[in-house]
Amino acid sequence: MTGATQNLKALRRAAYRLAAWQAALTFGVAAVAAAIGGGAAAQSALMGGGISIVAGLYQALRMFSGQAALQPERFMRAVYTGEAIKIALTVALFIVVIRVMRPQFAPMIVAYAATFVVYRAALGTGYPWMQNEFGAAKLPGSVTGRDSPDDKLEPGDD
16 A cells, blocks of 8 residues: 555545544534423534535545545645535535424524534644654645655555
């Protein structure tokens, strides 16, 4: 397994871990919402947090796909396209949830916004779940995720 493949797998794992922390926070907000406003408030909070998690995870996995990491141009295209689709997906999910589920607005928005606390904490702490046994970050050697120009993805690693 090449260094690029290992880095991409580490980045995808970090995206899943970030989503798991967001889910934990969403469940916490839903528990508080249930205590304050009952089951409907809790369900609304779960929907708001879920929208953020689904959209954010989509973008992260698109950015860290094997094909996107092969060339800087592909990576940047994946970043911009992923962000545009994330925004469209977020808007579409909010529309569907509001029209179909009729949630309580405040708990839904609070939980949605709370998921961004996880992003801020991750950025502020330097993504500690991506550190190796020596405490050094296991980030890619370049924007493309390749340690050297000779690192290539193997078939099936995308």
